[in-house]
Amino acid sequence: MENIRNFSIIAHIDHGKSTLADRLIQYTGVCNERNFQDQLLDNMDIERERGITIKSNAISLPYRARDGKAYILNLIDTPGHVDFSYEVSRSLASCEGVLLLIDAAQGVQAQTLANLYLAMEHNLEIIPIINKIDLPSADIDRVLEEIDSELGLDPDTHIKCSAKEGTGIEEILEAVVLRIPPPKGSEENPLAALIFDAKYDPYRGTIIHCRVFEGIVKAGDIIRFMYNNATYKVEEVGHFLLQRARRDQLSAGEVGYIIAGVKTVSDVRTGDTITHQERPCPQPLPGFKEVKPVVFASIYPIASDDYQDLADSLEKYKLNDASFIYEKDSSAALGQGFRCGFLGLLHLDIVQERLEREYDLSIILSVPSVRYRFTLKDGKVIYVDNPAHYPDPAEIDKGEEPYIRASMMLPERYLGTVMKLCMEKRGVNSNMNYTGPGRVELSYEMPLAEVIFDFYDRFKSVTQGYGSFDYDVIDYRESNLVLMDILVNGEKVDALSQIVHRERARTRALTACERLKDEIPRQMYKIAIQGAIGSEIIARSTISPFRKDVTAKCYGGDITRKRKLLEKQKEGKKRMKMIGSVSIPQSAFLAVLKSDND
Amino acid sequence: MIENKQAGLYIHIPFCLSKCGYCSFYSVASPELIPEFIKAVSQEMAFYEKSFQSFDTIYLGGGTPSLLSMQQIDDLLKSAKDHFNIDRQAEITMEVNPGDVSAEYFQQLRKRGINRLNIGIQSFNDSLLKFLGRRHSAGEAVCAIDAARTAGFGNIGLDLIYGVYGQDMKTWKETLNKALSFLPEHLSCYQLSPGEKTPLFARCRSDGLRLPTENEALDFFLTTSKILTDAGYIHYEVSNFARTDALKSKHNMKYWRHIPYLGLGPAAHSFCDRRRWWNKADVKAYLKAVGKGKKPQDKSESLSMEQLALEALFLSMRTKDGIHLRQYKNRYGSDLLVEKKPILDVLIHNKLVVLKDGYLQPTLAGMAVADSLALI
Numbered sequence: 001m002e003n004i005r006n007f008s009i010i011a012h013i014d015h016g017k018s019t020l021a022d023r024l025i026q027y028t029g030v031c032n033e034r035n036f037q038d039q040l041l042d043n044m045d046i047e048r049e050r051g052i053t054i055k056s057n058a059i060s061l062p063y064r065a066r067d068g069k070a071y072i073l074n075l076i077d078t079p080g081h082v083d084f085s086y087e088v089s090r091s092l093a094s095c096e097g098v099l100l101l102i103d104a105a106q107g108v109q110a111q112t113l114a115n116l117y118l119a120m121e122h123n124l125e126i127i128p129i130i131n132k133i134d135l136p137s138a139d140i141d142r143v144l145e146e147i148d149s150e151l152g153l154d155p156d157t158h159i160k161c162s163a164k165e166g167t168g169i170e171e172i173l174e175a176v177v178l179r180i181p182p183p184k185g186s187e188e189n190p191l192a193a194l195i196f197d198a199k200y201d202p203y204r205g206t207i208i209h210c211r212v213f214e215g216i217v218k219a220g221d222i223i224r225f226m227y228n229n230a231t232y233k234v235e236e237v238g239h240f241l242l243q244r245a246r247r248d249q250l251s252a253g254e255v256g257y258i259i260a261g262v263k264t265v266s267d268v269r270t271g272d273t274i275t276h277q278e279r280p281c282p283q284p285l286p287g288f289k290e291v292k293p294v295v296f297a298s299i300y301p302i303a304s305d306d307y308q309d310l311a312d313s314l315e316k317y318k319l320n321d322a323s324f325i326y327e328k329d330s331s332a333a334l335g336q337g338f339r340c341g342f343l344g345l346l347h348l349d350i351v352q353e354r355l356e357r358e359y360d361l362s363i364i365l366s367v368p369s370v371r372y373r374f375t376l377k378d379g380k381v382i383y384v385d386n387p388a389h390y391p392d393p394a395e396i397d398k399g400e401e402p403y404i405r406a407s408m409m410l411p412e413r414y415l416g417t418v419m420k421l422c423m424e425k426r427g428v429n430s431n432m433n434y435t436g437p438g439r440v441e442l443s444y445e446m447p448l449a450e451v452i453f454d455f456y457d458r459f460k461s462v463t464q465g466y467g468s469f470d471y472d473v474i475d476y477r478e479s480n481l482v483l484m485d486i487l488v489n490g491e492k493v494d495a496l497s498q499i500v501h502r503e504r505a506r507t508r509a510l511t512a513c514e515r516l517k518d519e520i521p522r523q524m525y526k527i528a529i530q531g532a533i534g535s536e537i538i539a540r541s542t543i544s545p546f547r548k549d550v551t552a553k554c555y556g557g558d559i560t561r562k563r564k565l566l567e568k569q570k571e572g573k574k575r576m577k578m579i580g581s582v583s584i585p586q587s588a589f590l591a592v593l594k595s596d597n598d
Numbered sequence: 599m600i601e602n603k604q605a606g607l608y609i610h611i612p613f614c615l616s617k618c619g620y621c622s623f624y625s626v627a628s629p630e631l632i633p634e635f636i637k638a639v640s641q642e643m644a645f646y647e648k649s650f651q652s653f654d655t656i657y658l659g660g661g662t663p664s665l666l667s668m669q670q671i672d673d674l675l676k677s678a679k680d681h682f683n684i685d686r687q688a689e690i691t692m693e694v695n696p697g698d699v700s701a702e703y704f705q706q707l708r709k710r711g712i713n714r715l716n717i718g719i720q721s722f723n724d725s726l727l728k729f730l731g732r733r734h735s736a737g738e739a740v741c742a743i744d745a746a747r748t749a750g751f752g753n754i755g756l757d758l759i760y761g762v763y764g765q766d767m768k769t770w771k772e773t774l775n776k777a778l779s780f781l782p783e784h785l786s787c788y789q790l791s792p793g794e795k796t797p798l799f800a801r802c803r804s805d806g807l808r809l810p811t812e813n814e815a816l817d818f819f820l821t822t823s824k825i826l827t828d829a830g831y832i833h834y835e836v837s838n839f840a841r842t843d844a845l846k847s848k849h850n851m852k853y854w855r856h857i858p859y860l861g862l863g864p865a866a867h868s869f870c871d872r873r874r875w876w877n878k879a880d881v882k883a884y885l886k887a888v889g890k891g892k893k894p895q896d897k898s899e900s901l902s903m904e905q906l907a908l909e910a911l912f913l914s915m916r917t918k919d920g921i922h923l924r925q926y927k928n929r930y931g932s933d934l935l936v937e938k939k940p941i942l943d944v945l946i947h948n949k950l951v952v953l954k955d956g957y958l959q960p961t962l963a964g965m966a967v968a969d970s971l972a973l974i
Contacts, residue, residue, distance in 0.1 A: 524967045525948040548816040550836050550968040551791055557608060557853050557867035560874055563909050570973055581944035
C-alpha cells in the first residue's frame with residue numbers, strides 16, 4: 001500500500017488536463033507511439049470535440065521513482081460539468097491528492113477555484129502545477145502570486161511544466177510519489193470499496209470502477225452492494241492499463257475494476273459501497289446519494305418508421321448510462337416516442353447527440369420540464385413532469401415546483417450582473433461571502449425550472465467564464481403554474497407545451513412564437529403561430545406564404561433534372577414533422593428549447 | 599417490341615450562329631458539322647426502329663433548326679419516315695429564328711410537311727433583344743410572323759420571355775399586346791431563368807442587376823395570364839397558352855403526361871416505359887459514337903414507381919387539367935384524397951387547388967406554386 005498513489009487532475013477548461021494526462025501515460029510507458037492518440041482518457045468523440053470529460057475514467061501508471069522503488073500511480077479522470085458534479089465528488093473521494101493545473105498565461109480561473117474547493121472538501125493533498133510555460137504569453141510570476149493570494153496555497157509548492165512539450169513530467173510524477181500520501185486502510189478489515197463509475201461491456205456486462213478502501217476482493221467472492229443489498233459473485237478483478245488487466249485481487253488502497261455478472265450499469269449506483277456478503281463492513285463509505293433525473297423531455301423519431309430503431313437505440317444507450325431513464329410516451333402531434341429523464345440540460349444534449357451520431361437517428365425533443373407537484377382538490381398529490389399530464393386546472397388546489405440552492409463563486413466585478421440574472425430567474429434568499437480579495441461566494445434559492453433552461457450558459461457568459469456554479473435541489477415551493485400550449489394553424493403541438501409560472505407564460509409564449517416564425521419555412525399558405533393558456537391566446541406570430549415557386553420551363557424533355565431537384569426538397573421535407581398542414585423542421589423544435597437571450 | 603402508339607419524336611439541332619447569353623440548351627457555333635450531323639441522326643433512328651413504332655408528333659428544336667437547308671430538312675424528315683411510322687396527321691413543329699427566314703423559306707417548309715411553327719420572338723423591344731443577345735430585331739420579328747402567315751401557316755406559336763433584368767411591366771405588356779395583334783394560335787411566355795453557368799447570369803451578377811423578386815415574378819405571371827385569358831387563350835400550362843384545345847402543343851403535352859418520346863441528337867432526352875435516357879451533350883462525341891455504330895447515350899435511369907408518381911404529380915400540377923385522381927390511385931396505389939386529406943382541405947380552402955370531375959386541378963395561384971403542390 002505504501003507504493004500506491006491515487007490522484008486526479010483538476011483544472012479550468014482548456015488548461016491542459018487531457019494533454020497532461022496523455023503525457024503522464026506516455027512517460028510511464030503504458031502506451032507506446034503506435035497506440036497513442038490524443039486525449040487517451042476521453043474515449044468518446046463527443047468528449048474530444050467538446051473538450052469536456054463526460055464519463056469518469058481511470059488508469060494505473062507503473063512508475064519507478066528516483067528512490068528506486070516501483071510505484072503504482074492511479075490517475076482518476078473526472079467529468080467536468082455541473083450536471084455531473086456528483087460523479088466528480090465520487091471520483092475525488094477515491095483519491096488522496098490532486099494535481100491542480102493552472103495555465104501559465106491565463107492564471108487562476110473560475111473552475112480552478114471551484115475545483116480547489118472540491119478537493120479541499122475531500123481533504124486532498126493539492127499540488128499546484130503551472131502548465132504551458134512554453135507559451136510566449138506565460139506570466140509565471142503573476143500565476144505564483146495568484147496561487148498565494150487567490151488560492152491560499154503555498155506558491156513554493158508549485159511545479160512548472162509544459163505538457164505539450166513534455167517538460168516537467170518527471171517532477172510531477174516525483175511529487176505525486178513524495179507529496180501525495182499513500183492510501184490508508186487495512187487488508188485485514190472487512191471489504192469496503194467505493195464505486196466511482198460503471199461501464200457496460202457487451203461481452204462481460206457491467207465493469208464496475210472502484211476504489212478499495214478496506215479489505216481485499218478477488219474472483220469467487222460473494223459481494224454485496226450496500227445500497228440495495230444485491231449480491232453477486234465476482235468473476236474477475238483487475239487494474240486499468242490502456243485495456244483492462246486482470247489481477248488476482250484488489251486490496252485496500254487500490255483502484256481497479258470488478259466484473260461480477262452485473263447485467264446493466266443501472267444495477268449499479270455510483271457512490272455505493274461494495275462489501276462482502278459474509279463479512280460486511282460496519283457501515284457504507286460516506287457521501288452516497290441517489291442521483292435522480294431532474295430534467296424531463298420526450299424524444300420522438302422524425303419518421304414514425306424509425307420508432308423501433310429509436311427504442312433499440314435507447315435500450316443500448318441505457319446500458320451505459322445509469323442516470324438516464326426512459327419510458328414509452330405518445331404525442332398527438334408527434335406520434336409514438338419516449339419520456340426521458342436527465343441529470344441536466346448538458347446530459348440531455350449528450351444523449352440527443354449520441355442518439356443522432358452513434359445510432360444515426362433523426363429525433364425531435366419536446367420542451368424540457370422539471371417535475372412539478374400538484375395537490376388536487378380531493379387531497380390527492382400528483383407529480384407531473386410531462387405537460388401532457390397536466391391536471392384539469394379546475395381540479396388543482398395547489399401547484400408546487402422544485403427549488404434549488406445555487407452556489408456560485410465569482411470575481412466581485414461580476415456581482416451586479418449575476419445578482420440581476422438571479423433575480424430575473426426568480427431567485428430569493430440570497431447570501432453573500434467574500435472568500436478572498438475580490439472574490440465572492442453567492443448563493444440563491446431559485447426554481448429549478450429557471451435554472452435548467454439557460455441559467456448556466458448565461459451565468460458563464462455574464463461572468464466571462466470566471467464564475468463557477470453548482471446546485472442542490474432543496475424543496476418544493478408553491479407556485480402559480482399554468483399550462484402554456486403552442487398552436488400552429490390551430491393545431492396544438494403538444495411537444496411544445498410547457499408548464500410555466502404564470503408571470504413567465506407570456507414571455508415564453510412570445511419567444512416560442514418568434515423562434516418558430518424564424519425556423520418554420522414559408523409555405524403555400526399563411527401560417528398562424530399562437531401561444532395559449534387554455535383558450536386564451538397570449539402570443540402570436542404569422543408566417544406569410546410564398547406565392548410563386550414554379551420555374552418557368554421544364555427544359556425540353558429533361559424531366560430528370562427537375563425531378564431530382566424536387567426529390568431533394570422532398571427528402572428535406574421528410575426530415576420535418578407534419579403538424580396538420582404545416583411542415584415543421586427539427587430545428588424549430590430545438591429553437592424553442594434554446595435559451596431566452598442569445 | 600414495345601407498342602408506343604402515340605410517341606413523340608424530338609430532334610435536337612445543336613447549332614447556333616451565336617449563343618444567347620441566357621440559354622442553357624446545348625448548342626455549338628460549328629455549322630460545318632451539319633452535313634455529318636444529319637447523317638448521324640438518320641443512323642441514330644435505326645437504333646430505335648424496333649422500340650418505337652409510330653409517332654404522331656415531330657419536333658425540330660434547338661439550337662437553331664432554321665440554320666438547316668431545305669435539303670437537310672428533307673433528309674431528316676425522310677429518314678424519320680423510313681425508320682418509323684409517322685402518323686399522317688402528325689403535328690410537325692419547327693423552331694425558327696426570326697433572323698433566318700423569309701416567306702419563300704416558310705413556303706418551302708410547308709411543302710416539306712412542317713405544319714406548325716414556333717418562332718423565337720422573345721421580345722418586341724430592340725434594347726431587350728440586344729441585352730438577351732438575340733441576332734434579330736423587333737422589325738425582323740414582325741416580318742417573320744407576317745411571312746409565315748403569307749406562306750399559309752395556320753398554326754403559329756410565339757415564344758416570349760419576361761422577367762428580364764431591367765424589364766418593367768409596361769415593356770412586357772407592350773410585347774404581349776404586339777404579339778396578340780398577330781392572333782397567334784399559341785404563345786409560350788417564359789420567365790427568364792438563366793442557369794448559373796450562363797454568361798448572362800455572370801454578367802448580371804457583376805453588373806449588380808437583379809432578377810424580379812418573388813412578388814414581381816408573381817405579378818408578371820398573373821398579369822400575363824390575365825391579359826391572355828382575357829384575349830381568349832387557354833392558360834393550359836405554367837408557361838403555355840393556346841387559342842383552343844386543339845391548338846395546344848401536342849408534342850409538349852407528351853412530356854407532361856408520361857407519354858413516350860424519343861429524343862435524337864446531342865443532349866436530347868427520351869422517355870419510354872419507365873426509363874429515361876439522354877444523349878451526350880457534345881456534337882463530336884455524338885458523331886463519334888454513332889460513327890462506331892453505338893447509341894450516343896450519356897446516361898439513363900429506370901424510374902421507381904415512387905419517382906414516377908412524383909413526376910406525375912409535379913408535371914400535372916403545372917397544367918390546368920391537373921391530375922386524374924382515380925388514375926393516379928390505380929397507377930401508384932395512393933389515394934391522394936384520403937392520404938393527403940388534411941393538406942388538401944387547406945389547399946382548397948386557400949384556393950390553390952380545386953376538385954373537378956375527378957381531377958385535382960391547380961388554380962392560377964396554385965400553378966404559381968406548382969413545385970410545392972407536388973411535394974404535399
